[in-house]
Amino acid sequence: MDGYIIETRQLTKVYGEQTAVNNVDLHIKPGRIYGLLGRNGVGKTTIMKMVLGLTPITSGEVDVFGKNIKGCEKRVYPRIGAIIETPGFYPNLTGTENLEIFAKLRGTTCPDAVKNALEIVGLPYKDKKLFSKYSLGMKQRLGIANAILHDPELLILDEPTNGLDPIGIAEVRNFIKDLSVVRGKTILISSHILSEVALLADDIGIIDHGVLLEENSLEELQKKNNKYIMLRVSDVPKAALILEQQFKLKDYSVQDDHVLRLYDTSLDMAAINKALMMQDIAVSGAQLCNDTLEDYFKKITGGEGIA
Amino acid sequence: MGVNSYLLAVLLVALLVILYLLSKLHRVREQLSIIRDALQDIKDGNLNRRVLTRKGDMTKQICYDLNAIAVSNQSRLIQQKQSEQAYKRLMTSLSHDVKTPLASLVGYLEAIENEIVVGEEKDKYVHVAMDKAHHLKSFVEALFEWVKLDGGEQLFHFELCDLNELSHDIVADWITTFESNNFEYEIDIPETEYNVRIDANAYTRILNNLFQNVIHHSGGSELFFKISENEEKATISVVDNGKGIPATELPHVFERMYQGDYSRSGKGNGLGLSIAKELVSIHGGTVSVSSVLTKGTTLTVTLPKAL
Numbered sequence: 096m097d098g099y100i101i102e103t104r105q106l107t108k109v110y111g112e113q114t115a116v117n118n119v120d121l122h123i124k125p126g127r128i129y130g131l132l133g134r135n136g137v138g139k140t141t142i143m144k145m146v147l148g149l150t151p152i153t154s155g156e157v158d159v160f161g162k163n164i165k166g167c168e169k170r171v172y173p174r175i176g177a178i179i180e181t182p183g184f185y186p187n188l189t190g191t192e193n194l195e196i197f198a199k200l201r202g203t204t205c206p207d208a209v210k211n212a213l214e215i216v217g218l219p220y221k222d223k224k225l226f227s228k229y230s231l232g233m234k235q236r237l238g239i240a241n242a243i244l245h246d247p248e249l250l251i252l253d254e255p256t257n258g259l260d261p262i263g264i265a266e267v268r269n270f271i272k273d274l275s276v277v278r279g280k281t282i283l284i285s286s287h288i289l290s291e292v293a294l295l296a297d298d299i300g301i302i303d304h305g306v307l308l309e310e311n312s313l314e315e316l317q318k319k320n321n322k323y324i325m326l327r328v329s330d331v332p333k334a335a336l337i338l339e340q341q342f343k344l345k346d347y348s349v350q351d352d353h354v355l356r357l358y359d360t361s362l363d364m365a366a367i368n369k370a371l372m373m374q375d376i377a378v379s380g381a382q383l384c385n386d387t388l389e390d391y392f393k394k395i396t397g398g399e400g401i402a
Numbered sequence: 403m404g405v406n407s408y409l410l411a412v413l414l415v416a417l418l419v420i421l422y423l424l425s426k427l428h429r430v431r432e433q434l435s436i437i438r439d440a441l442q443d444i445k446d447g448n449l450n451r452r453v454l455t456r457k458g459d460m461t462k463q464i465c466y467d468l469n470a471i472a473v474s475n476q477s478r479l480i481q482q483k484q485s486e487q488a489y490k491r492l493m494t495s496l497s498h499d500v501k502t503p504l505a506s507l508v509g510y511l512e513a514i515e516n517e518i519v520v521g522e523e524k525d526k527y528v529h530v531a532m533d534k535a536h537h538l539k540s541f542v543e544a545l546f547e548w549v550k551l552d553g554g555e556q557l558f559h560f561e562l563c564d565l566n567e568l569s570h571d572i573v574a575d576w577i578t579t580f581e582s583n584n585f586e587y588e589i590d591i592p593e594t595e596y597n598v599r600i601d602a603n604a605y606t607r608i609l610n611n612l613f614q615n616v617i618h619h620s621g622g623s624e625l626f627f628k629i630s631e632n633e634e635k636a637t638i639s640v641v642d643n644g645k646g647i648p649a650t651e652l653p654h655v656f657e658r659m660y661q662g663d664y665s666r667s668g669k670g671n672g673l674g675l676s677i678a679k680e681l682v683s684i685h686g687g688t689v690s691v692s693s694v695l696t697k698g699t700t701l702t703v704t705l706p707k708a709l
Binding site: 106125170174187199202203204205206237245246247248276279280281294313317331332333335336337339347348349350 | 470
């Protein structure tokens, strides 16, 4: 499938005098995990709510599954699963009973829908524990189970790991990843934790004060994160020999016929340059790539950064 | 009068039945239109599409079957895609792993041929070139072994043998290597007899690869080898006190060609642990790794007693 699962054009939300979301153009590709990254209160949840029709759109458009959602909400929403903020469950029923109610309301795609959904998030089926006795982590899991109960194509999860302990975060992260990798779901998640998004997402959109500052794949962003010296030379074997012999260098790799990467960024480039020149090796480029993702985010959010 | 009111009642009932059937017809029509939409979508290649159905729907079984077909086709497609991707990754990293040592090998040989180095220095160059050639050779051999394992071409001879005695013999062969690499070692193998059905060659290979990994990549100075056994399984652990593996890299250490940043420059070929994992899984066992940065790493193999 080509095209985007979610595409927004100049999506804007104004509350009174305040512009919460400002001309956001999102592009979410099929089968990928899209991480909406930004500090608390910059408009991530509002964007998700607008996509789901939970709050009116001030201006702009939202396409879901390649069609404008206006007018075909009834056909589109059954194909989406979502958690926005804390999901509401009946406290005096068990997890399984809660899900069975939602299954009846929404319909299912297979006879074992409830059992399957619980299995994916790692909760026991037909357990006697009441929802009111659930820990925060179990509540969060049940919320995700509810979102995937009808095996939707698209999942929208607002801060799915919020308030979980580190082990809980890792578990939730794993099964979200599985939903994408093993089951081919498209997933939109939001988070204010850079490291979390970096571990999970394939594509990242960075939001600050309602504005989408950058949208790129993690791979591209991580290229900016590597620490190495890129060296472009005329003769790779000869250069490798000099690096090994004169500079006792082992930590390097050959990219192609002319490009070497040196992974020790503290090297004295002037000396290396000189040594290579002395041996008639033309150095046509030497570039220090030394940016961490963190630095990069600081740069594009204007210095404040995202913790 | 009696007949009239009787007729009226019949008419009323008939009307109600008609209304009920009409609404039912409408509902089925609606369902069919949803199914048609979904089928078109699936036909266009969106295997993520599902049809929701509620209890009592006449089309329930059709929807369930349709979903089941989509699910099974999708999982097959995803599996195929994954193995294609893995193969591509393998090829890319392979070309890097061959290119780097090959480039420097050529560099050394050129220097020798062009008589840039003479006498003692030349001998040194020959020696380095030789080392590099040997490294390449063992890399290619390991690669072939891995490809054979991956393709399921390797044959195994499972025999009942004493795991403790076999382990003891294997470890004994490693003592000199531990010592020459300045490793302190502690070996804890039970004195009792513990019979398991294994392929002795494969088991030797597993231990060899685990030890090799510690010596080449851990950067530590102590190695602790322990076997503990119970009725169900034997647990074999290899512990080092080296630099450890960052949490982000842990999930990948058993992937072919995965060498963490810290080990890129070193020896080894990125195949040892993935070969070990393949071999262990052929025995129905598991491998796992845990690590604390700067404190060391523990690799654990379990083998079931009854195979």
